[in-house]
Amino acid sequence: MSLFKKLIFMVLLAASVIVPVQAETNQVQQQIFASASIATAALNPAGTLGLFYGYEKSKAQLFIFDSQTQTSKQIFSSKLGQKTRIQDAVWVDDKTIYFRLVDTCKSCNQFKQFFVFVDERLNSQLESFNTRGYLINPLRDKANQLMYAAWVRQNTKYQLEAYKVTVEDIIKSRFKRDNRIADHLTDVRRYWADDNNQLRFAQSHDKEELLTTYWLLDEDNDWQKLEQIDSRFYEFTPIGLLANGALAVLTNIKSDKVALYEYNWQERDLGKLIYQHADYDLISAEQNTKNKQIDWVGYYQNGEYVKHYFSQQLADKQALLERSFAPDNAYIVSSNNADDKHVLLITSSNNSGKYYLYNQTSQRAFLLGAKYETHQNFEFQPSQTLQIKHPDGHQVEAYLTLANPQTDKKVLLVNPHGGPIGIRDTQHFSRTTHYLSQIGYSILKVNFRGSEGFGRAHKNAGRGQFGIAIEEDIMAALKLVKQQYQFNKTCSMGGSYGGYSAAILVIDHPTEFDCAIARFGVFDLNLLLNDINFKQEENIQRIIGEVVGTDKALHQSRSPVNLANKVSVPILLTAGLKDQRATAEHTKRFEYMLKKHGKAVESYYMPDVWHGHRNRETMLEEIDVIEAFLQRVLNH
Template sequence: MSCRSRIFDFSALAGLLAALLLPASIQAQEQPPLEAFAMRPIILDVDLSPSGENLAVVRLPGQGENYVIQVFETADMSAAPYTLGSDTMDIIGINWANDERLLVRTRQPVEVPGRRVGYNTPGIGQPGRVKTYAYKLLSVGFDGGRWVELPSKSNIARFVSETVVQRLASPNVVHRLPDEDDWVLISWFGSNDVGTEIFRVNIEDGRSESLLQLSSSYFDYRFDYDGDLRIRSVVARNENRIYMQYRLKDETEWNEWLSFDVDDRRPLSVLGFVPGEPNQVYVLTAQNRDTDGIFLYDMTAPDAEAELLFAIDRYDAGNVVTACISWACIDGEEDPRLVGFYFVGDAPQIYYIDEEAELLQRSIDAALPPGNFNSIHDRAADDKFIVIQSTGPSEPGRYYLLTDKQQLQLIGRTTAVEPEQIGDSRVVWYEARDGMMLNAVLTLPPSGEPPYPTIANPHGGPQSRDSLHWNSSYWDEWPHLLASRGYAVLQPNFRGSTGFGYDYFAAGDRQWGYRMQDDVDDGMQFLVEQGIADPERMAIFGWSYGGYSAMVGAMREPNIYKCSIAGAGVSSMELIEKEEWNYRFREMFQRTRGGLSPIANMDDVNIPILLVHGDRDLIVPIRHSDLFALELERRGKPFRYEKLIDAAHTVDTLGFDHNMQFYTAMFDFLDNDCGF
């Protein structure tokens, strides 16, 4: 945890970036190297200090290295920054605790005794040691002084082993106390039995005290601006419902409030408290609509009808937008007025209700390339400094510093890939075989003529969705990687996807491998009919649920695909129910998932398949791919298997070497086993 030299040496990246950061006119004629896609994001996080005097940037010093934190003086960004970090510290995020100290989230690989037989152990079905990641929260001065672990180990020793085995739990900052500059509130989920404990922690020395402990029946707790716990959700397993409890400001009694039946699956989410109105909250819910809207609720009149503030047809609402960023809103340091509503249509959008905020957004948009989503990522208390994040269908991401709402300065880019190298993305709608209209994202190669070799890329979840937005994660990078190699890529938002209303979502109930899979195939047939996809050169590739879909895609008859690539896929419905759905209240939603189990239909595999899986995966343990590979081998089916050592389920745990191994194997597989 040492503080490195204040002078930061970029020589490790110089050779690679010299090749990658060529002028766009030259780059557009060349295919970006795999290394450009395999690198973790060059900039992972950017955060302004509360006063705006300093800017912290989590930056990648070189391929295969861990992130470091650079702290710049905003008044002179050309001055050498402080650099914090070490070769053994894997930094994954930051926040300012106050103007002097940073909160740093880190991750480290661990092995603990296995508590589930064969969970992700080397021998299938044998007990052993579970490989996963443990997460820590640290505090440090912005100049690199006094690293402190939060909370201290003595407070949480009884939690650690259970936590890392059962879930990727970690300490989480839930409130920066406005009247106590050196203290924060941290939550720690211990285990199914222990539940969640809230600590009050000193960021200077790690001292902590336990404020309250919530059993596993409680979750989604909400604190108001003063740091008081005001709302919590409760799982009533015997009644098959989830309800909220609230208490009025300065009162201790808990009152039952909003509830929903699990079978209906129309959940409620408290987005935040209304500034100046401590008993009013913004709530995201559908009520009697198909799509989610944002409502204003008054807890002093719990039986009164809520006021609908924002809703649109076809797409769910997302969140409220205020004139400040969360930390400063909590502290009362900025103007917390409501200025608009965020939602994701074809791409992320903000509907403004405040003229001043809309004018600022227009001025930012006018200064940057058209077609991107330019969001205020962070801002100082007086708006002298504002951090802008710009992303788009073919823009991986750039960060800018806006000074005095006039001077715009590039902080850096998240990747070395140029927009001209990765092609164009658009939204398409197509009709499924049963008449349901479905949304999808289509990415075309930057060169060449149709019909293209085409890959179906169903998303994970499956309670998720794809849109025209690149958020610097590999989930969004994969279609562009494939497009840069000449492939068209379809990301279908099959039934069961979220963001398009309740009917769209509920249509996927217990349709794994059935209608949800038909939707993927129907999207590909649509592209064939449009002259975009070559029917003789089509494949399917996905991760997590998408990996499951790729496994099922290898079993279709007649099969429209020549090969399948299944990453971290669910091969056994029976296993995943035991491994995942017994965690907290989630077994109550198990009824929504059901369908074809790939491991029970191995004889139907009729195309080559590439399996990819990380051995630290606790969400879909590697046992799923191990068993699938074993059954393929027994039957003499053509397959390859790439195990990613020390990678977990989420793609942010895939480092440069993992990605190079994966991408090299994938394109070799497409070229040789698929016959493309």
């Protein structure tokens, strides 16, 4: 039995006695959408102690464990019913933990910060503080020293400054000028360290020009300007200084795909290409702290996160883990300083994940626990990758998750993602996807033109293509799926841009669909530019225009509110009344026009919901409405 299971078993046993028996589907829903038992886990620098945190009935809980004896102890618990989430739980040193507690019901800026002091016997002392800022780097190799970014008052406004301070300094908000790591930079949004634990980079943003500037802190402790880019179109991520003095960066400023380059920061010039994947953007990289070379780069391939290793030793190490846990994927999520003890996350498209403590020397792994203990009694269906060659030559990647064979209703749900620009679907385990699969629905997700991860040209090809090229890609994927599988019914379902797409798909392809579920949707494209006062600002108009396009006549012709007469299948509309991205006015207008034309429309408005859900209760309420709608209109 895992550590977490031992701790909560009696609580779960007691709960099973007093909770009344519910409908089978409701039990499945409660189990699949339960909060994470272990959200993440991490080792201290010595590898002697570890931490993990999770949730029980929305109650946040933090534990520490002894890596030798595998004994554990709870060291923090939020109040029952208090809707909070733990974030950024890290070891500052061998006996000190830092974490933040975020209020999920309010703005994400509402949080408390804590230090926890522990000893070898798992005793602990909790200290909360209200300093405005965040931990840049714990400096795990330096006792009682860490890098912290604090908001400090400079004349008439607050500025973000980086300091090297002690734990006590942070608790007492003592940020002296002498402890500042480098000279002041104006309008900094973020500081971060390189893989050698040196404060190395900063990022500032010009709100009016919509430009992001990246800065390098050189060996003389002076800030050097790197690149200034429009991050809506280009990527630029500094990694670290290489042995030859060049800066390793991930960027696409001179290529279609985000690739790994050497960058001459003195001349601000892109140099040698180190590595580029033929099909996918790189999204991450790690530098070796000893030789200053890049150890690996990461990217999504067929929807799964993978790494390309430059070191054969690291490649062999990963290959051993992959063989040991096949067919699942093995990811190292935390290591001690000696790099001989690791926390592993073993997961796949149909495995929500298990955490293991792995001793590299003995090559033995100990189960810490499942990410979701309530998932262990399910057999989830694996997702499969589909590659669709469009007639114009471009490639589209999609993922299909089939229904549980025991409950299969022979219904396909076409589920476009939101955005549509710069968002993507992956094959990471999705609770919503697997709940729908468990109760009998197959789900198709498509990385249509506009999606992230497939190069700049693929992403830009979706701009201004609401209801045009994007939906062509979705229909091409649907055609391929229907050639391979037999379904009795097909419905479209999506949120945000996916809500728009769900509606426009049934308008343009009435014979292909039997119903639609359009959530948090944009249904009047011209209204999108002026439904709230702040959208009148010039920079906001530019941002929206570069996604939707600026052709108002085209907007008029491709807005579902103006095409309601063409809807021929039942449609469910859901919206949050506090939504400021796609305001509920979009849904109300579309609903009005559908009713005016005598169409079969149902609506569900959520009073305390924004653009998507911030708590589990409202999410499950909407899922109940969606499930009831599907059962009713599809007669099953």
